[in-house]
Amino acid sequence: MKYLLLKHYRGGPTPTPNGAILMDQWTPEEVSDHIAFMRHVADTFRERGEFVDAQALSPEGTFVRYDADGKPPVTDGPFAETKDLIAGWMIIDVDSVERAHEAAAYLSSAPGKDGRPLQEWIEVRPFMEEPPTVTD
Amino acid sequence: MEELLRDLTPQVLGVLVRRGADFAAAEDAVQEALVEAVRRWPDDPPAEPRGWLITVAWRKFIDARRSEVARHRRELADLEEPVPGPTEQRDDTLRLLFLCCHPSLTPGSAVALTLRAVGGLTTRQIAEAYLVPEATMAQRISRAKRTIGAADVGQPGDLRTVLKVLYLIFNEGYTGEVDLAAEAIRLTRQLAASSDEPEVAGLLALMLLHHARRTARFTDDGALVPLADQDRARWDTAAIAAGVEILQAALARDRLGEYQAQAAIAALHADAPSAAETDWTQVLEWYDELARLTDSPVVALNRAVAVGEVDGPLAGLRAVERVPDDVPRHTAVRAYLHERAGDLSVAHELYARAARQATSAAERDHLTRQAARTRSSV
Structure with a gap:
């Protein structure tokens, strides 16, 4: 079963006190430690045979929609203060939802300010699967 | 030659493991023997390909062990052994299958290792079938090997786990270039050829009967086309006949199990010339048997559908009420029964809710269409 582990810049439940301290208030070493930990998490999932993909997103994007035939796409944004902002994701392939939650919690234990666990909320979303062959 | 080597690889691996080689070393030796076969067979085809491979793989293993053992200054004269006969041949592949489906492995690891070691698929093919990077699949397989290396090899897994793993592979269908359902059938057929356990035959029959409807x-x-709407002319009658025959022989042994009961239900559906001619009374009887064998809520839910067909949708709805509502397709079944009862507005609400709860895109789209259909006819 594949799960998307979503990291949000903003949005989701109220951050814990550790998670509320923004990265620009950390020391350079704390930032490096955080990034090294994230790499370590990906390596751990790889080593366990669970890793599928990881990507970071640039924080600024644009909303785009179709308008009418022959007309250019309509764009909107970027919005400085959208409620929800996705920072990036990791995709894992695991045997159970319990394991997916454990993996997300591990990701969330990444060190932040003063090396304390960031306790960042990670959104866990199951992928749609193939319909099973045996149904009756 | 590729096909032949793929068939022989698990057999040879099984022989080496039975003779006491640890899994990783045995696999290395078999790989080396395969390389040599590819190089030498085109000019010099062996009379006994299997014997040739076993001999060469065993020598490779002994050589590797010798150089290792030389460091440990030990004697290994007792490792030379003759090539086994045909009975042992089946046993070796079987032993390998049981080892790969060892209960100490997670289902995902057992599936990967079985496809690699017994199925002879490449790591890349398995990775593609399960839509993960090749490096991830390689890692999953090597971890699985380490786990069974540490497990007591004298105690291979139990049949229940083996059947479960084969069922999981079958149910995955196919997403990549590899047809996992066909692969599961091939492996189950091998197992059935050397096992007299009726549940193995039951699982094989179940697979064949469902595979027959695939197109x-x-x-x-x-x-997605639901069973009732399928074009039955497209069903594979040869696969159905084979499945029914295997099932009948298994049922005659009078040791009923879950897979046989499930296959019996599939056979009744396969036997009906049209959905309207389905023998729902018999289907329900088989669900009653199945419910005695397992307390699976999925079975209870499917049984409720059969109740709805036999005793009417209201009786079906009463049966659904006794099934925990977190079972997948619970809402979809209620929607269907309400529609049958003529309560279209409730059916519409429930189809829409079922679509939001669906775990596959094909089911979601199907349920969304059902929701749209019941709304427009209100």
Whole structure:
């Protein structure tokens, strides 16, 4: 079963006190430690045979929609203060939802300010699967 | 030659493991023997390909052990052994299968290792079938090998786990270039050839009967077609006949199990010339048997559908009420029964809710269409 582990810049439940301290208030070493930990998490999932993909997103994007035939796409944004902002994701392939939650919690234990666990909320979303062959 | 080597690889691996080689070393030795076969067979085909491979793989293993053992200054004269006969041959593949489906492995690891070691698929093929990077699959397989290396090899897994793993592979269908359902059938057929356990035959029959409907399960553009709406002319009658025959022989042994009961239900559906002619009374009887064998809520839910067909949708709805509502397709079944009862507005609400709860895109799209259909006819 594949799960998307979503990291949000903003949005989701109220951050814990550790998670509320923004990265620009950390020391350079704390930032490096955080990034090294994230790499370590990906390596751990790889080593366990669970890793599928990881990507970071640039924080600024644009909303785009179709308008009418022959007309250019309509764009909107970027919005400085959208409620929800996705920072990036990791995709894992695991045997159970319990394991997916454990993996997300591990990701969330990444060190932040003063090396304390960031306790960042990670959104866990199951992928749609193939319909099973045996149904009756 | 490729096909032959793929068939022989698990057998040879099984022989080496039975003779006491640890899994990783045995696999290395078999790989080396395969390389040599590819190099030498085109000019000098062996009379006994299997014997040739076993001999060469065993020598490779002994050589590797010798150089290792030389460091440990030990004697290994007792490792030379003759090539086994045909009975042992089946046992070796079987032993390998049981080892790969060891209960100490997670289902995902057992599936990967079985496809690699017994199925002879490449790591890349398995990775593609399960839509993960090749490096991830390689890692999953090597971890699985380490786990069974540490497990007591004298105690291979139990049949229940083996059947479960084969069932999981079958149920995955196919997403990549590898047809996992066909692969599961091939492996189960091998197992059935050397096992007199009726549940093995039951599982094989179940697979064949469902595989027979495969081309009718989806429209050309990938939309799900439910059993009642399938074009039965597209069902594979040869596969159905084979499945029914295997099932009948298994049932005659009078040791009923879950897979046989499930296959019996599939056989009744396969036997009906049209959905309207389905013998639902018998289907329900088999669900009653199945419910005695397992307390699975999925079975209870499917049984409720059969109750709805036999005793009417209201009786079906009463049966659904006794099934925990977190079972997948619970809402979809209620929607269907309400529609049958003529309560279209409730059916519409429930189809829409079922679509939001669906765990596959094909089911979601199907349920969304059902919701749209019941709304427009209100």
